[in-house]
Amino acid sequence: MNKSFKIYILIFILILITVGLFQLGKKPVLDWRKNYDVDKKTPFGLYIFNQESRDLFNKKLEKVRVSPYNYYEENYEKKPHNILVIQKELDDVSWEYIMYEVSNGSDVMWFTDKTTAPLRDTLGFRFKTVSFESNYYLQLTDKKLSNHRLFIDKLPDNKGFSYIRNDIEVLGKTLHKENNNRSSINANFIKVNFGKGHFYIHSEPLILTNYYLLNSKNKYIESVFSYLPDRETIWFMENDAPLSMSPMRFILSSQPLKYACYLLLLGLIIFVFFNAKRKQRIVPVTEPLKNTSVEFIRSIGNLYLQEGDFHEMMAKKAQFFLSKVRMDLLIDTQNLDEQFIHKLHLKTGKNIELIKQAVELVQKGQNPYASVMKEDLIRMNQLIDQILK
Structure with missing residues (x-):
């Protein structure tokens, strides 16, 4: 440990001691914010x-x-x-x-x-x-x-x-x-x-x-x-977001601990800034990797078109649609029944008959024994685009 680092540590400890002494003599401040929180004992809690x-x-x-x-x-x-x-x-x-x-x-x-x-x-x-x-x-x-x-x-x-x-x-x-x-x-x-x-x-x-x-x-x-x-x-009482039980919640709920945390972060930033300024070497320029995702997708698409396998393309499109529904709309896609159709109608606001047609084509695409034609693939693609707009 070099001499300058020891000086930084000593200064930081002195600052912490000074802040602690000020906090010991400080009267607690009453929080008059209107939080309406059932766990708060402040004047305007519940x-x-x-x-x-x-x-x-x-x-x-x-x-x-x-x-x-x-x-x-x-x-x-x-x-x-x-x-x-x-x-x-x-x-x-x-x-x-x-x-x-x-x-x-x-x-x-x-x-x-x-x-x-x-x-x-x-x-x-x-x-x-x-x-x-x-x-x-x-x-x-x-x-x-x-x-x-x-x-x-x-x-x-x-x-x-x-x-x-x-x-x-x-x-x-x-x-x-x-x-x-x-x-x-x-x-x-x-x-x-x-x-x-x-x-x-x-x-x-x-x-x-x-x-x-x-x-x-x-x-x-x-x-x-x-x-x-x-x-x-x-x-x-509350919305769906669960109550955070992380250690940071406890630290930030106490004003002295919150100030100490901020002071610690500020000291670390100052320390890193001065040390990086003195010791950082020249960073070599590295060319970023080329993104070939678009070319790969185009090649796969052309391969499916050349093979004429509309059933496989329809199955892939159905998987994409169900994945978007799970990730973006938070709807379970395990059972594509009337309840699923109703929830999708409420979340998207789209016509329920249009959703029923799309679900029927998705089920057809997932069925390995179903007979699929080019028109089915085109129609399913149009319906899915309308629902996900």
């Missing part, structure tokens, strides 16, 4: 709600960590139930499945301050900013529940509803106070009839966070959930 949710729903709560699309694909004959969604951006296909369940008698309790325009148009409401004040009250319109108010005093979203259809019922309002007098009232909790079921939409998801659950002095939150029938409730 840890307490997650722990108390089963009692709130009378032990009839099922917590689901997959998308509604995947859940209802496996539970497509489920009887009417309650659905809970808290500040999640679901895909359009998942919302189609939820709306189908609601039209058949299910109810949705949805806490959100944003959503897509097509969904707002379907349900008939708009979001608006009700005020720029730093605090206000949330109050239910039912006279029996009007005493159950919740005071919002930390980072309110200031969201409410406007352009409400005549058949939409207002269940809760935002009450602003100026000099202890009522100044304005705006809808923040509505009921939307949809088929045989209902959407209960609340524009202030903060009410379920740790801060407001700990500071709530009445039964406002219980009153909000009392609008749901006493039956099974499905809570869609």
Whole structure:
């Protein structure tokens, strides 16, 4: 180990010790970000709600960590139930499945301050900013529940509803106070009839966070959930992405460890930069290897055409199509049955009759005893191109 390297190591250790001393005397910073994370104990996490949710729903709560699309694909004959969604951006296909369940008698309790325009148009409401004040009250319109108010005093979203259809019922309002007098009232909790079921939409998801659950002095939150029938409730907590359990997740979740990691990386980069600048030799120019893939594919294609083996070409095209479906659309191709056709129709949006024709030709190409003609190969190629566009 040379002398300069020892100096670098000594400087790096001194920097680490200095940063550590600063961190020891530093007060922990409270994270006020609105994360709505069921595992976070920060003010705007959902840890307490997650722990108390089963009692709130009378032990009839099922917590689901997959998308509604995947859940209802496996539970497509489920009887009417309650659905809970808290500040999640679901895909359009998942919302189609939820709306189908609601039209058949299910109810949705949805806490959100944003959503897509097509969904707002379907349900008939708009979001608006009700005020720029730093605090206000949330109050239910039912006279029996009007005493159950919740005071919002930390980072309110200031969201409410406007352009409400005549058949939409207002269940809760935002009450602003100026000099202890009522100044304005705006809808923040509505009921939307949809088929045989209902959407209960609340524009202030903060009410379920740790801060407001700990500071709530009445039964406002219980009153909000009392609008749901006493039956099974499905809570869609997360999307399909699994929770990362890597060591880096633990390091980056702690601010001191995160700064130490960044400092370590910076020191390594500086060390490599200075050493590479002094010791790097001249790199010889190496000609890249020539890509002959195109010529190879052209030669194989000409060979098949010369042999006139349309069955083999059709089988290769079928293998390519099924591989693309597995890799790009994530659909199992083990059984090319009605369920496969239905899933391919949902993922691609193509005509179902066109998909059925393509599947029949793919099965014909895979059958070693089938009689294949040139027209079959051309037709299958055209159908596959249309589906995969």
